[in-house]
Amino acid sequence: MKLKIGTTLILETTNSENVDKFHCKVVEQIENVIFIDYPVNTITKKTAFLVDGAQFRATFMTEDKISYAFNTEVLGRQKRNIPTIMLKCPPDEEFVKIQRREFVRVNTVADVAVNYQNNFYQFVTDDISAGGMALQLRSNPPFHEGERIHLTIVLPYNNGDIKYVKTDANVIRIFEKEHLKLASLQFTDTDDIDKQYIVRFCFERQLALRRKEASKI
Numbered sequence: 001m002k003l004k005i006g007t008t009l010i011l012e013t014t015n016s017e018n019v020d021k022f023h024c025k026v027v028e029q030i031e032n033v034i035f036i037d038y039p040v041n042t043i044t045k046k047t048a049f050l051v052d053g054a055q056f057r058a059t060f061m062t063e064d065k066i067s068y069a070f071n072t073e074v075l076g077r078q079k080r081n082i083p084t085i086m087l088k089c090p091p092d093e094e095f096v097k098i099q100r101r102e103f104v105r106v107n108t109v110a111d112v113a114v115n116y117q118n119n120f121y122q123f124v125t126d127d128i129s130a131g132g133m134a135l136q137l138r139s140n141p142p143f144h145e146g147e148r149i150h151l152t153i154v155l156p157y158n159n160g161d162i163k164y165v166k167t168d169a170n171v172i173r174i175f176e177k178e179h180l181k182l183a184s185l186q187f188t189d190t191d192d193i194d195k196q197y198i199v200r201f202c203f204e205r206q207l208a209l210r211r212k213e214a215s216k217i
Contacts, residue, residue: 001068001095003029003060011039011056012196014071014159019196022048027084032091033075035084050074050085055159057203058087059098067098069203093214096206105129108205115150116143126182128153130190130198132169137181147171148188155201163201165194 003009007026013019022039029035039048052074059069071094075086098104110125112135121142126134133153135141143149153165169185176182190198 001089001092003034003089004063005029007060007062009034009036010042010059011072012059012200014055014057014157014200019193019200020048022050024085027082028080029089032089034072034087034089035078035080036087037082037084039085052076056087057200068095069098070095071207093210094207096203096210104199104202104206106202106205106209108202110156110201111154113152113154114143115152116147125153126180128198129202130187130195132172132184132186135183135185137174137183139181141174141183143171143183145171145174149185151185151187153198155197157201158204163197165190165197167194 003026005026005028009024009026011022011024021042023042024036024039027035027037039050040046041048054074056072056074057069058072059067061067070090072087072090075088078084078086105127106129107127108125110128112123112125112133114121114123114135119142123135123137126136148168148170151165151167151169153167155163155165157163167190168188170188171183172186173184174182175184
C-alpha cells in the first residue's frame with residue numbers, strides 16, 4: 001500500500017513491557033520502505049530515538065476516514081531533505097482495515113480464569129475485544145446475568161510473550177448460538193495498558209486470519 005506524504009502514523013511498541021505511543025509523519029515511501037520524521041512521544045512530547053530492529057504496530061487514517069493498522073520495524077536512518085527513520089512497509093494483505101480500533105472483535109480462543117465469590121473457574125473465549133468477550137460455557141455457569149465477576153485473561157503473542165490481563169466484567173447475557181452456550185461479558189475498570197495488550201492480541205489474531213484467508217486464494 002502506498003502511503004500519502006504527510007500521513008500521520010501512530011506507532012505503538014509491541015516488544016517491550018510498557019506500551020509506548022508515538023506520532024510521526026510520512027516523509028516519503030520508496031517501494032517497501034517508509035521514511036518518517038523523528039517521532040514524538042504522545043505523553044512526554046519529547047522526540048524519541050528508535051533503535052534498529054524495534055517493532056511497532058502502526059495505525060493511520062486515509063483521506064476517506066478509513067483506518068488501517070500494520071506491523072512494522074525500524075530499518076535504520078537516512079538523511080533526506082530532513083533526518084528520517086526508515087520503517088518496513090509490509091505487503092498489502094498485511095494491512096488490516098479497522099473501524100473502532102479499541103474494540104475490534106476477533107473470534108479466537110484464549111484461556112480465562114473467572115473469580116466468582118472467591119472460587120475460580122476455567123473457561124475459554126469464543127471472541128474477544130478490548131471492550132468485552134464471549135465465554136464458551138460447558139454447562140450452566142456459577143454466575144448469572146447482571147452480576148460482576150473478576151477475570152484473568154491469558155494473552156499469548158507471536159513473539160512468545162504472554163501477558164496476564166486482570167479486569168472486572170459485567171455479565172450482560174447468557175445465551176445459545178449455533179449449539180454453543182455463551183456468556184457475553186463487558187469489561188469494567190480496565191486500565192489503559194491492559195486495554196492495549198488486548199488490542200495488540202486482537203490485531204495479531206486478526207492478521208493471522210487475514211493471512212490464512214489469503215493462502216486459500
